[in-house]
Amino acid sequence: MFLNLEPLYSSIVENIKERVSKLARPPKLAAVTCQPDPSTLSYLRSQEKQAKRLGIEFAVYEAPKASDLKLLLPKLSADDTVNGIFLTHPLPSDISELEAVSLISPEKDVEGRHPISLGNIMYDNPIFPPCTAEAVLRIIKYVTNPSGKRITVVGRSVTVGKPLSMLLLQKGVDATVTVCHSRTKDLAEITKNSEIVVVAIGKAKALGKEYFSSGTLVIDVGINVENDEIFGDVDPSVAEICELTPVPGGVGRITTLVLMEHTVKAAEMARKY
Amino acid sequence: MFLNLEPLYSSIVENIKERVSKLARPPKLAAVTCQPDPSTLSYLRSQEKQAKRLGIEFAVYEAPKASDLKLLLPKLSADDTVNGIFLTHPLPSDISELEAVSLISPEKDVEGRHPISLGNIMYDNPIFPPCTAEAVLRIIKYVTNPSGKRITVVGRSVTVGKPLSMLLLQKGVDATVTVCHSRTKDLAEITKNSEIVVVAIGKAKALGKEYFSSGTLVIDVGINVENDEIFGDVDPSVAEICELTPVPGGVGRITTLVLMEHTVKAAEMARKY
Numbered sequence: 001m002f003l004n005l006e007p008l009y010s011s012i013v014e015n016i017k018e019r020v021s022k023l024a025r026p027p028k029l030a031a032v033t034c035q036p037d038p039s040t041l042s043y044l045r046s047q048e049k050q051a052k053r054l055g056i057e058f059a060v061y062e063a064p065k066a067s068d069l070k071l072l073l074p075k076l077s078a079d080d081t082v083n084g085i086f087l088t089h090p091l092p093s094d095i096s097e098l099e100a101v102s103l104i105s106p107e108k109d110v111e112g113r114h115p116i117s118l119g120n121i122m123y124d125n126p127i128f129p130p131c132t133a134e135a136v137l138r139i140i141k142y143v144t145n146p147s148g149k150r151i152t153v154v155g156r157s158v159t160v161g162k163p164l165s166m167l168l169l170q171k172g173v174d175a176t177v178t179v180c181h182s183r184t185k186d187l188a189e190i191t192k193n194s195e196i197v198v199v200a201i202g203k204a205k206a207l208g209k210e211y212f213s214s215g216t217l218v219i220d221v222g223i224n225v226e227n228d229e230i231f232g233d234v235d236p237s238v239a240e241i242c243e244l245t246p247v248p249g250g251v252g253r254i255t256t257l258v259l260m261e262h263t264v265k266a267a268e269m270a271r272k273y
Numbered sequence: 274m275f276l277n278l279e280p281l282y283s284s285i286v287e288n289i290k291e292r293v294s295k296l297a298r299p300p301k302l303a304a305v306t307c308q309p310d311p312s313t314l315s316y317l318r319s320q321e322k323q324a325k326r327l328g329i330e331f332a333v334y335e336a337p338k339a340s341d342l343k344l345l346l347p348k349l350s351a352d353d354t355v356n357g358i359f360l361t362h363p364l365p366s367d368i369s370e371l372e373a374v375s376l377i378s379p380e381k382d383v384e385g386r387h388p389i390s391l392g393n394i395m396y397d398n399p400i401f402p403p404c405t406a407e408a409v410l411r412i413i414k415y416v417t418n419p420s421g422k423r424i425t426v427v428g429r430s431v432t433v434g435k436p437l438s439m440l441l442l443q444k445g446v447d448a449t450v451t452v453c454h455s456r457t458k459d460l461a462e463i464t465k466n467s468e469i470v471v472v473a474i475g476k477a478k479a480l481g482k483e484y485f486s487s488g489t490l491v492i493d494v495g496i497n498v499e500n501d502e503i504f505g506d507v508d509p510s511v512a513e514i515c516e517l518t519p520v521p522g523g524v525g526r527i528t529t530l531v532l533m534e535h536t537v538k539a540a541e542m543a544r545k546y
Contacts, residue, residue, distance in 0.1 A: 097396070098393075098396045114392070115388070115389045115391075115395070115396060116392055117392065118391065118392035118396075119388025119389055119390065119392035120371075120388050120392075122431050123370070123371045123388060123391075123431055147456055148456045148457065148458050158395050158396055158397075161442075162439060165438065165452070166435060166439075169429045169434075169435060169452055169454070174454070174456040176451065176452070176453050176454070176456070176457040176458070178451040178452075179449070179450050180449050181442070181449070183420055183421045183447040183449070184449040185421050185423075185449070190449070
C-alpha cells in the first residue's frame, strides 16, 4: 500500500505556522538561481507559493555566472534581513558545488550543503541536515521506531545517501545502516534482508518487487520526469507487497516543508544573537 | 594469521621523509594537552620521538582550563610557524569536544576533528580525515581492493566509525558499507556475511571467532589497557581463521604516521599561500 503522509505533512505545517507567529518579523528565504530558465522559474514560483502560505518571505536572486555567485552569496550571508539561502541547480560550470556552498554562511545554510552542516551531523548535532535526508528521517520516525532496525540506503549522494546514513546512526535513532550504490554486488540480497529501504538513485522505476521482502517500509526519494510524467526510483507495483511512499507527493512534499522549517529555525537562531 | 604491516609502515615513513626534505623549513606540530599527567606526558614523549625521527618539530602546550584552550587554540591557529594542531584527551569538563575542535583552523586540523574536515569527506574531498579512519583505509587498500566488497564497521564514533564509513563510500573506493553498534541486533550474522570487518568499540577482546567467517580481513582498532597489558577489541584467537591486524603495532602505529603525514601536508599547503 501507499503510505498516507497527510497527518505528518499537516503537523509540520501547523508547527511552522505557530513558530512563525512568534517571530517579531517574517523569516526571509533568499533563492539564488544561476540558470533562470522557464522550468527553474516555475519551480521557484511553487516554492514561493508554499513559503507565502506559511508566512515566510521569499525573494529570487539571479547569478548567471560564477563571478556573480562569488559576490552574491557573501552579500546575502552578511544581510541581516535574510535568514536562509537556497541555491538552485545547475551551477555555472566554472564553480564546483563545494566551492559555491562554502560561500554560504553556515547560520543560513538551510539546505544543509555547507561542509560544516554535514560535519555537525557526525557530532550528533544536526543543525541543518540536507532537507531531503531530514525528510526521509521524519517519514521513517513517523511510521516506526528505527532503533535497532536494519535500514539500507541505496545511493551515496552528498544530499541524501551519505548524510542520511549519519542521521540514522545518531544516538537515539540507533539504526543499523547499510549504504549501497552502483558498485554494490547482490543489491537485491541486501535490500531483501532489510526492514526499511530508502532508494535515492535518480532512475525511474529502477527497483521492482524482486528487490523487496513483503512488509518492508520503502522510502522512494526519486523524482524522475519522463514524457511529462513524474516517476519515483521504485516501481509503483512494489506498493502491492510493501509500505511505499508515493511519488509525487511523498518525500518531495515533506522536503519542501523541511526547507521552510529550517528557514524558521535560522530566524529563531538569529534572534538570539 | 596476523597481518604484517611493516612494508606499509616503511613506505609511509619513506614518503614522509622525502616530502619533509623538500620543504624550506621543518613542519611543526603543536600538541595541546589539558591534563598534563604522567601518562599523557609519556604518550606525548613517544609522539615527539616519532616526529623528530621524521624531521618534524614538536612542541607541547599546556591548557588546563577551558579558558586557556579558548585563548591558545586561536593563537596557535594564527601562528605561521605552526602547521598542525593536535589536542590530547580528556578535555576540561566545561568545554565540549565540538566547541574545542571548532577553535582549530581547518588548515591546521591534522587530526581531522573539525566539522569542516568531516563534511569535506562527504564531498569526496578528504583533506584531513580523522587519522585512525584514514589508517584503517590505508591498511584495507594495502591488503586488497575494497571496490564492491561488503565491509562492516562495528562502532559509530566520530573519530572512527562514522568518518571511516564515508571514506569507504568514496568514488574510487566503492565499498558497500554497513555500520553496526551497541543497538545492532544479530551482530554476528552481519559480520559473518562481510568480506572485511573493522572493529572500533573500545572493549578488550569483545569479538571472538564466533563473529567471523574464515578468511575475513579483520581490522582491530581497539587499544585497551588491562593490568598493564594492551589488548585489541578482537580476541587474538581470531587470527587462527582470519587475517587480523595485530594489537599493539597495528592500526595504532599507522595512525601516528598518518598524523605526521597530515602535518607535512599542512606545511605543503601553507607554502602555497
